[in-house]
Amino acid sequence: MIKVSPLVYISTALCLTFFLVSPYRLVQFICLGILFVFLISFLYAKVLSRSIKAERNTEKLKLACKEHSEISFTIKNYSPLTAQILYFFDDIPYFQVFDDGNKGVTRLRPHEIQKINYEVTSRDRGLFHAGPVRFRTSDPLGLFLIDMQVPCPLEITVRPARIKLITEAVPGFPQGSIKINNPCYEDITMRRSIREYMNGDEQKRINWRASAKFNNLFTNQYEDSFDAPFFVFLNLAEEDYELHTRQYHMEKAIEIAANIVEKSRVLRQRCGFAAFAEGFPYLPPHQNQSDNILDILSVIKSAHGKINYDPVKRFQHQLPHGTLLFVVGPDEVEAYYLKVEANKEDINTQNVGIMRKYGRNV
Amino acid sequence: MEGTFNRILERFLVFSIAVSLILTATGVFSTVINKAEFEVEYVNIFTYIIFLVSGLIFTLVLQIFALEKIKSSMHIVFIFFYIVIVLIIAAVFGQGYTPYALIPFLIIEYFIEAGINDMFILHDRFLYECENLEGKDLETYLFHNNLSAIDLTEKTKGQQAVLFGLCVSMFIIIVFGKLSEGLFNPIIIALILIFYLSVLLCYFMLGLFRNDIFYAFLGFKNIVKDRKRLFRSVFLIFLISVGAAAVISSDNPLIKIHYVEDYRDNQKQKQQPHYEEKVFAEPIIENPNEFLGLQEGKPNWIIEFIYSLIKYAAIVSLAGGLIYFFVRPFFTNHWRIYWSEGRLIKFLHDVWEDIKLFFHFMFSKDSKTNEEYSTVQSKKFHESMMDFLKKTKRTKEKEAEIDRLTKHFMKLIDWGESHKIKYRPNLAPAEYTALFKNENAETAGSLFEKALYDKNVLNAEEEKSFITAIQNIIRN
Numbered sequence: 001m002i003k004v005s006p007l008v009y010i011s012t013a014l015c016l017t018f019f020l021v022s023p024y025r026l027v028q029f030i031c032l033g034i035l036f037v038f039l040i041s042f043l044y045a046k047v048l049s050r051s052i053k054a055e056r057n058t059e060k061l062k063l064a065c066k067e068h069s070e071i072s073f074t075i076k077n078y079s080p081l082t083a084q085i086l087y088f089f090d091d092i093p094y095f096q097v098f099d100d101g102n103k104g105v106t107r108l109r110p111h112e113i114q115k116i117n118y119e120v121t122s123r124d125r126g127l128f129h130a131g132p133v134r135f136r137t138s139d140p141l142g143l144f145l146i147d148m149q150v151p152c153p154l155e156i157t158v159r160p161a162r163i164k165l166i167t168e169a170v171p172g173f174p175q176g177s178i179k180i181n182n183p184c185y186e187d188i189t190m191r192r193s194i195r196e197y198m199n200g201d202e203q204k205r206i207n208w209r210a211s212a213k214f215n216n217l218f219t220n221q222y223e224d225s226f227d228a229p230f231f232v233f234l235n236l237a238e239e240d241y242e243l244h245t246r247q248y249h250m251e252k253a254i255e256i257a258a259n260i261v262e263k264s265r266v267l268r269q270r271c272g273f274a275a276f277a278e279g280f281p282y283l284p285p286h287q288n289q290s291d292n293i294l295d296i297l298s299v300i301k302s303a304h305g306k307i308n309y310d311p312v313k314r315f316q317h318q319l320p321h322g323t324l325l326f327v328v329g330p331d332e333v334e335a336y337y338l339k340v341e342a343n344k345e346d347i348n349t350q351n352v353g354i355m356r357k358y359g360r361n362v
Numbered sequence: 363m364e365g366t367f368n369r370i371l372e373r374f375l376v377f378s379i380a381v382s383l384i385l386t387a388t389g390v391f392s393t394v395i396n397k398a399e400f401e402v403e404y405v406n407i408f409t410y411i412i413f414l415v416s417g418l419i420f421t422l423v424l425q426i427f428a429l430e431k432i433k434s435s436m437h438i439v440f441i442f443f444y445i446v447i448v449l450i451i452a453a454v455f456g457q458g459y460t461p462y463a464l465i466p467f468l469i470i471e472y473f474i475e476a477g478i479n480d481m482f483i484l485h486d487r488f489l490y491e492c493e494n495l496e497g498k499d500l501e502t503y504l505f506h507n508n509l510s511a512i513d514l515t516e517k518t519k520g521q522q523a524v525l526f527g528l529c530v531s532m533f534i535i536i537v538f539g540k541l542s543e544g545l546f547n548p549i550i551i552a553l554i555l556i557f558y559l560s561v562l563l564c565y566f567m568l569g570l571f572r573n574d575i576f577y578a579f580l581g582f583k584n585i586v587k588d589r590k591r592l593f594r595s596v597f598l599i600f601l602i603s604v605g606a607a608a609v610i611s612s613d614n615p616l617i618k619i620h621y622v623e624d625y626r627d628n629q630k631q632k633q634q635p636h637y638e639e640k641v642f643a644e645p646i647i648e649n650p651n652e653f654l655g656l657q658e659g660k661p662n663w664i665i666e667f668i669y670s671l672i673k674y675a676a677i678v679s680l681a682g683g684l685i686y687f688f689v690r691p692f693f694t695n696h697w698r699i700y701w702s703e704g705r706l707i708k709f710l711h712d713v714w715e716d717i718k719l720f721f722h723f724m725f726s727k728d729s730k731t732n733e734e735y736s737t738v739q740s741k742k743f744h745e746s747m748m749d750f751l752k753k754t755k756r757t758k759e760k761e762a763e764i765d766r767l768t769k770h771f772m773k774l775i776d777w778g779e780s781h782k783i784k785y786r787p788n789l790a791p792a793e794y795t796a797l798f799k800n801e802n803a804e805t806a807g808s809l810f811e812k813a814l815y816d817k818n819v820l821n822a823e824e825e826k827s828f829i830t831a832i833q834n835i836i837r838n
Contacts, residue, residue: 027540028607037599104582
């Protein structure tokens with residue numbers, strides 16, 4: 001949008017009138033001179049307003065709450081004209097921007113590209129949007145002010161904050177992706193190495209091909225591993241939480257749940273999720289589902305009412321054998337806080353009472 | 363150095379606007395004002411010289427007033443004594459009639475200069491206040507101390523109207539000058555051009571001041587990266603406009619108004635009427651006393667005495683007040699310190715240094731002009747190369763090689779863009795490098811094309827010579 005001073009309109013009208021009616025060359029010359037100055041400035045502003053663009057290198061961004069993240073966008077000038085004073089401002093509400101990097105004044109020379117980087121952090125989880133990018137510049141004379149907004153959307157998902165909580169996977173069933181030093185969980189499909197035969201080794205473990213080659217008996221050694229599908233139940237029933245600490249404890253419950261889901265992703269375990277929350281989400285354990293669950297946790301909201309069932313009993317029979325069930329509710333949050341206040345180093349899901357196996361505490 | 367450049371330019375604009383306006387007005391109407399038949403010259407070369415010199419003196423005096431923080435009332439004292447001095451000079455040179463034109467026009471010239479200069483002083487004060495602050499500090503400071511910014515904003519708004527008024531005044535002078543067959547010689551036309559250029563630059567400065575305030579509130583300072591280039595753009599716009607206007611303008615209006623046409627034709631045909639001395643009859647007054655308003659009667663001497671006492675007391679107090687007003691500044695402590703410390707000499711020395719810096723800044727070669735920067739063109743070139751690689755399905759080695767060479771070639775395009783060698787997407791690499799008319803560029807172009815179309819990768823020597831060739835171009 002090009003803003004024009006009223007004086008320009010008045011001057012244009014006067015100059016045009018006098019140019020049309022004046023029979024004197026000097027008067028016409030002055031009027032035309034002023035009109036041409038306005039015309040050239042206007043065209044300059046018009047060209048600039050059409051040729052300044054902003055682009056982002058990504059359309060979606062995911063970061064954890066209270067963590068720093070870098071946002072970048074590119075300003076491009078497609079015209080052969082220079083924007084002498086260009087102010088840019090990337091609108092990013094609800095975020096704390098470091099060093100006011102989302103705004104600045106620069107000069108954009110013909111066909112120039114400038115990359116703008118800045119750091120942000122968010123105090124709250126949720127789904128946010130950055131953009132549009134606002135530009136403010138003008139022609140060299142400053143008669144026509146260009147104030148425009150370039151839609152440059154960026155979807156930012158702020159996930160719950162990372163907290164200090166250890167989740168040690170308890171074997172659900174053998175043969176999986178988690179390593180363990182226990183021959184009980186030997187995975188005979190994953191041969192690790194061979195070693196010389198020792199008395200007592202089973203005949204079926206002998207590697208006959210290697211033994212024949214080296215004229216000595218060799219025994220196969222296998223990887224010991226297990227799998228433990230995760231299932232997280234999150235209680236966000238408003239009446240279950242005390243009124244004065246409700247918001248704070250609920251947020252902590254979400255952070256605990258996010259921490260467990262994050263762990264399942266690191267361990268490459270199937271993960272499921274259910275919650276007594278707005279929309280009552282339920283996702284049975286599946287591979288590569290952790291990201292989706294974290295996205296849900298970014299925007300999840302509490303639900304009215306009080307939970308009137310035991311989640312362990314309710315979900316125990318719907319889950320695959322060996323699934324680790326994690327229940328996060330007001331009691332668990334309270335227990336977690338007690339551990340934090342006591343400055344305990346080993347705060348984990350087991351000693352806080354979050355992890356349940358086969359419906360029982362581990 | 364940029365600050366000095368700005369200060370001198372601003373003062374020059376103040377001078378040029380006031381002087382060109384006054385000189386044009388007096389010059390155009392000199393034929394009307396001067397009465398040739400009585401051999402009376404109110405406006406002559408002496409007047410023009412006085413206006414020109416006064417313009418310079420006023421500019422310097424206003425600057426001194428600003429630096430010394432002199433009260434506004436001192437403007438009247440100064441102009442009073444200045445006119446007295448001019449009258450003495452006129453008497454010495456035997457210019458008996460010129461003071462009739464000089465006095466009003468000098469007062470107008472002085473107050474035009476004072477009015478415009480005021481805005482620049484406020485701007486200087488604003489910059490001085492924010493001198494050591496930047497970013498968040500500046501933002502916070504202006505949030506709490508924004509009086510100078512508000513003053514300057516108000517002043518710029520007022521100044522816009524003043525400049526517009528001056529433009530209209532000049533326009534009226536030209537129109538009435540034309541209608542009254544005023545003097546329009548090349549010097550006056552040049553003065554008109556100077557006036558409008560100065561007003562344009564003043565408007566431009568106003569725009570910069572508004573930007574200064576706006577961005578200062580956001581925490582930004584020194585927003586103009588290349589002031590010289592910006593001024594060049596403004597001059598270019600002015601020159602194009604003047605050129606186009608000179609070509610198109612003519613003595614024939616597009617809309618003809620009969621009244622104006624007739625008036626102009628009559629003016630051309632009309633001859634100078636002869637002055638005929640008329641004999642006026644003596645008026646017959648029957649009773650002279652009645653005519654003069656005198657009443658017959660015995661005057662009361664006490665009342666007359668009181669009246670005359672009041673009259674003389676008023677005259678004496680008024681004269682005393684005026685003398686006090688005009689003479690008092692010469693007996694102040696400030697005046698004594700000013701002269702005892704030799705501040706005038708120091709001021710003139712500083713002005714001279716500033717003028718030298720101004721010209722040095724104007725004519726010095728700017729290192730920033732040919733600074734390289736990333737361009738859209740080089741980015742486009744990179745994208746086109748990536749597309750080419752996708753389509754041709756080259757080996758990984760070949761892809762890595764072209765990616766490497768493209769990055770160097772992009773530097774060459776960026777350099778070319780800043781040196782007016784434009785890259786166009788329809789040019790092949792070698793065609794583009796041919797535009798450089800440089801042996802190194804041709805080597806780089808041919809090697810790049812070889813790498814692009816040959817299935818084998820370039821050997822180490824060839825790649826090295828390609829990189830060296832590009833580096834040589836950029837360095838030289």
